[in-house]
Amino acid sequence: MKHVPPxxxxxxRGITVHADRAVVWRWLCQxxxxxxxxxxIDNYGRRSPRTLTPGADDLEIGQPILVIFQVVGFERDHHITVQIKPGLRWxxxxxxxxxxxxxxxxxxGCRLLMIMTVHDRPGRLARATGLYQVRKYFFPWAEFVMVHKQFRTFKMLAEKTARENPSKEAGNAGVIPPG
Incomplete structure (x- = not known):
């Protein structure tokens, strides 16, 4: 992977979603x-929206996403690539x-896939405090549980959007206009 050195x-991770690729991608932008x-756990107790947010699919390189990540690449209806923000890589x-x-x-439908690549060389602080060992053991298990739930949620919401808005343009289906 070009963003992560060895x-x-x-x-x-992957899941089959019975919805158009554009609808699933639009939910990923959420x-x-x-x-x-x-x-x-990861949204401070607030429920993630169950309707599409206008403008959430207006992606730009460097935008914050998923709290600790930033957008480093994307192609509409195909993929979003995110990377841990530099200040959190330690x-x-x-x-x-x-x-x-x-x-x-x-x-x-389509397949929703995730490929996660983790550079496995800890920083000085992580090595000195032992936090690296905690992350090394805990991260794969936490990631498995969190992404599994995230993918099931996206699957449910995209399939619901596809059922409720079959005649609308896929990428705008279910968007609630501002105001």
Missing amino acids: PLDTYY MRVAPYSYDW FWGNTCCTFRVADSADGD
């Missing part, structure tokens, strides 16, 4: 608004995630 660990996993490592939406092999 040595690295790589984790993969990560700019909220995390969509366990809100009581603990989280140089972590980069690509959330990809791909056509399903059977033509029924």
